Amino acid sequence: MIEIKKLSKHFKDVIAVDNVSFEVEEGKVFGLLGENGAGKTTTLRMLATMLKPTSGTAIINEYDLIQDPVDIRGEIGILFGGEIGLYDRLSARENIEYFGLLNGMDKAQINMKIEKLAKDLEMEEYIDRKVGKFSKGMKQKVAIARSIIHSPSIMFFDEPTSGLDVTAIRVVHEFIKELRNEGKTIIFSSHSMNEVEKLCDEVGIIHKGKMVEISSLEGLKVKYGEENLEEIFVSLVGEKNE
Amino acid sequence: MNKFTRVVFKKEIIDTFRDKKTIFSSIIIPIIIFPLIAFVFGIGSSDIEKESKEPVQIAILSEEKNELESFLLNHKDINIVKTEDAEKALDKLDIKVIVKIGENFDEKIQQGEKPRIELIYDDASQKSEIGKSRVEQIISGYTGYIVAKRLENAGVNPQILEPIDIKYSSVSKEGGTGLMIFSMMLPFMLTIWSAVGGIPAATDLGAGEKERQTLEPLLTTKSSRMSILMGKYFAVVVAGVIATIASLIGFLIATKINPDFLGEGTTLSIKAIGIITLVCLEMALAFSSIELAISFYARNFKEAQTYLSPVSIVLMVPAYLTMFVDGRAIPRHYFHIPIINTIGVIKEVIVSVYDMKHILITTGWNLLYIALFLTITVKMFEKETVIFRN
16 A cells, blocks of 8 residues: 655755655556656655655555655565666676665575566576676566565556567566556556556556646546547646646 | 675675776786886887997097097997098987097197097987997096096195095895885875776766666665665775786786886885785775765766766876885875875885884874765765766
8 A cells, every 4th residue: 555645856946746645555556647757757766765755755555755764665666667777797687686685585585586587577598697688678577577576565667668669568568467466556657648548547647746637547538528548648738738 | 794785795896897897997907007118118228228238339520639539449338430420420320429529639638738528419319318428437537547647747646536435335225226216106006006996896886877777776675875885885995906906916017027117126024015005905995985976976977987087187196296205204294195195104114114103194094084085975875966966
């Protein structure tokens, strides 16, 4: 369960996130939809304890964002898109192991988990190869394994498919669906309407740092009399821009 | 070192020494640079040495036959070259010096007058310059011979010109001039490498991590920022120490290639090595920290390289300033000046001066710099505006 309470983040004069509140129930996928620079990444960075909120807080699995950041880090996993962020000179196994150790796991636990992940994600063939020469899809699989090595109950996805090819995007989508089936709580940030429509139970539309709408997909369609999420988004954001 | 710091340290060491760029700049370059200098230096110096052992080629311009010409002709270190255009020969360095003997040379000598001779040489040429000095010495010997003859003719013992017998003996236990050169170069080299040896690793572990976007996932692990930072810091220190050791190996190879390079036969005691290791480690600890802070501040690898390059130049200034300072007479206030104090201590122990006060003052200051720089680095690593500057 994630409960976000009046979360704000200011960078000098810029208000990146402004008084954002929402809840994500256990086992649900919440889509954070917004344009580039809307405040999605800053919100996720605050929830992942990388940034300190200027005001407000969040309760993640009963831990307070401000009071218990270390406990929160043990509860979450995060997957980024874009550059992915792996150590090219380490093997896939070493990359995953490093994050297991930094999450307090012992070697035996890590080894067992890596074997399972390598099988599930079909990485057995290249698990001991250095990741420098991997394709983006292969790298994203390693990043997926890295993000769940410590079995977090909550997952954050920050535009995880950005820059990936169709096959790699499908792997990420399947992974999210699997996590949902396992009952994990997920916040998924994206600017792709299709992805959000396909994967999320509930959607929050963030614009210029403010949460302008929160609803289930069905609720949005009924409220705005539109079948297409893209149309709903454009009309909502356009309205706010006027 | 806590558990997470150990994990980060181990990973960073593996990652750093798998990087060809780091291996090249931290190990290969320090190992080959001194042998290379020694080799080039050896070629140059052996050429000059060869030149100084062979007879000096000169041309004599004289109106008539005289005793000086005969003296030079018979001297084993002089080779008189017959040439029609002496100046042209000098220009081409076929000869090194022209000895122009004035008119009535012998007559003037006999009458007790002062005949003139002119040495024409090329001061832009090292070979001509050396040749001039050698000819000057030979003519000075001839002058001494004339003076002695005149004194004898006057019934005076020529010994009267040397009322004091000077005996030269050096107090240096070993090494002599070699030790002097050694004490000039070694502190310079050790201090520079201890301070800058960690730069390639620091660039990669700070700015490199930001550029690859590996820092963000790292900050979401259970490990504290302090543990991550310390793991990286110790890795940069180790890289700096390895670079220093590599430069020492290069130094030893250089002295084998060319024994004249930096003091033949000079040795360091265990005590001296211990003190040098201590102050060099202090330098590595202080500079690794500030290099890591700068690297974290930079947005990317290139920016970090731009910011870190001046560190080497900043270090060169005090290193050059103290290069010619006598290891036995370093002013006390030098031990309060950063970098210069470290070079000072190394210079002292090389010439067997073990001044505990100087060592303690230097170590005290260095510890202060380490604490100060580490505090700055920790503060910077905690600052969101630094970590997420890109």
